[in-house]
Amino acid sequence: MTSRTNVPFTRRDFVAASAAGLAVSTFAGAVPAFAQSGPRRVIIDTDPGVDDAFALLLAMRSPELKIEGITPVAGNVPLELTLPNALRMVEIANRPDIPVAVGAHAPLLRRLVTATYAHGENGLGGAVFPEPKLKPIADPASVFIRQIVRKYPGEVTLITLGPLTNVATALMSDTGLASMIKGVTMMGGSLSGGNVTPAAEFNVYVDPEAARIVFQSGIPVTMVGLDVTRKTALTDAHVKRLEDAGTQVSLAAAKIARNDIDLNRREGNSSGPNMHDSLALASFLDPTLLTWRDYYVDVETEGELTAGETLGYRPSESGLHGSAATLAGTKTSAVLRDKFVPNAKVAVDVNSPRFFELLIGRLASKA
Ligand code: BDR
Ligand code: CA
Numbered sequence: 001m002t003s004r005t006n007v008p009f010t011r012r013d014f015v016a017a018s019a020a021g022l023a024v025s026t027f028a029g030a031v032p033a034f035a036q037s038g039p040r041r042v043i044i045d046t047d048p049g050v051d052d053a054f055a056l057l058l059a060m061r062s063p064e065l066k067i068e069g070i071t072p073v074a075g076n077v078p079l080e081l082t083l084p085n086a087l088r089m090v091e092i093a094n095r096p097d098i099p100v101a102v103g104a105h106a107p108l109l110r111r112l113v114t115a116t117y118a119h120g121e122n123g124l125g126g127a128v129f130p131e132p133k134l135k136p137i138a139d140p141a142s143v144f145i146r147q148i149v150r151k152y153p154g155e156v157t158l159i160t161l162g163p164l165t166n167v168a169t170a171l172m173s174d175t176g177l178a179s180m181i182k183g184v185t186m187m188g189g190s191l192s193g194g195n196v197t198p199a200a201e202f203n204v205y206v207d208p209e210a211a212r213i214v215f216q217s218g219i220p221v222t223m224v225g226l227d228v229t230r231k232t233a234l235t236d237a238h239v240k241r242l243e244d245a246g247t248q249v250s251l252a253a254a255k256i257a258r259n260d261i262d263l264n265r266r267e268g269n270s271s272g273p274n275m276h277d278s279l280a281l282a283s284f285l286d287p288t289l290l291t292w293r294d295y296y297v298d299v300e301t302e303g304e305l306t307a308g309e310t311l312g313y314r315p316s317e318s319g320l321h322g323s324a325a326t327l328a329g330t331k332t333s334a335v336l337r338d339k340f341v342p343n344a345k346v347a348v349d350v351n352s353p354r355f356f357e358l359l360i361g362r363l364a365s366k367a
Pocket of ligand 1: 049195202
């Protein structure tokens with residue numbers, strides 16, 4: 001165990017820590033991003049989406065971030081809706097300076113599966129907002145990601161809140177790109193069961209091949225999965241605080257939340273929605289909200305029942321094997337690359353009250 005005085009971890013730190021066998025909670029004692037000098041460059045890749053919308057509003061209310069751009073992708077709803085939803089959030093936050101670049105219509109190799117049962121037919125819980133006046137930039141998302149990363153090598157973190165199609169497309173188009181990306185902070189995956197199938201979390205389930213490319217890219221990944229995001233149910237009291245604040249941002253967030261809470265109840269859920277993506281965003285602002293462990297994470301892409309499952313291997317579990325060979329062949333499943341060197345910091349616990357204080361406090365603030 002160690003403590004850090006600086007966050008987020010850099011590629012060099014990550015490799016050094018991994019090589020030294022530092023396995024747990026390397027964010028413990030970290031200085032929150034609030035205390036760091038100068039805003040940090042991020043691109044937010046997203047499929048809004050109720051919790052995406054909250055995450056975007058939180059990001060645009062966070063002076064620690066230099067948001068280089070937003071790249072909507074198909075996921076919770078089709079791109080035809082995630083794109084205008086992202087533009088709407090930019091307008092509501094009055095941040096027309098932030099470019100929005102059009103992402104992928106469909107996963108790399110699979111048919112799109114959406115989550116309208118959780119986000120409503122329009123992706124915002126059914127909350128209706130005017131058509132956005134802002135337009136996306138001409139370059140597509142994968143090109144935009146490349147351009148920004150190459151412009152600021154080693155400085156840009158990708159915060160991914162949806163299927164990883166855009167990021168994987170950018171990585172595949174430019175083999176040198178991964179080494180220039182500072183990190184990926186991802187809402188995705190789970191080491192404790194899925195929310196679409198018993199095995200798979202939605203973002204990884206939708207495009208498992210893309211997720212695998214990201215996990216295997218060598219980019220330090222910070223994984224905020226269902227293990228922690230399931231502990232972040234939005235309540236009526238949170239929404240009331242947003243309504244009472246009465247700002248453009250807080251009222252828009254409250255409207256989305258009210259609609260989605262109602263939708264959740266109609267769907268038979270007694271609590272929620274969960275603020276999955278907002279927690280991932282918040283983890284970048286303040287990693288001390290969560291407890292972290294090093295894992296080697298890989299994605300199941302071929303399982304008949306388990307495509308999109310994320311498997312986490314602990315560095316200490318060096319006795320683990322690949323799947324047994326069949327009678328017809330000698331092939332076993334992949335044994336972990338690089339002898340169990342971690343490729344991800346996985347969030348394993350969260351201080352939910354502190355997270356909501358950050359989220360609701362910022363969305364409700366007048367400044
Ligand atoms: C993830 O899937 C989506 O429905 C949410 O927006 C979040 O990104 C949770 O599994
Ligand atoms: Ca999302």
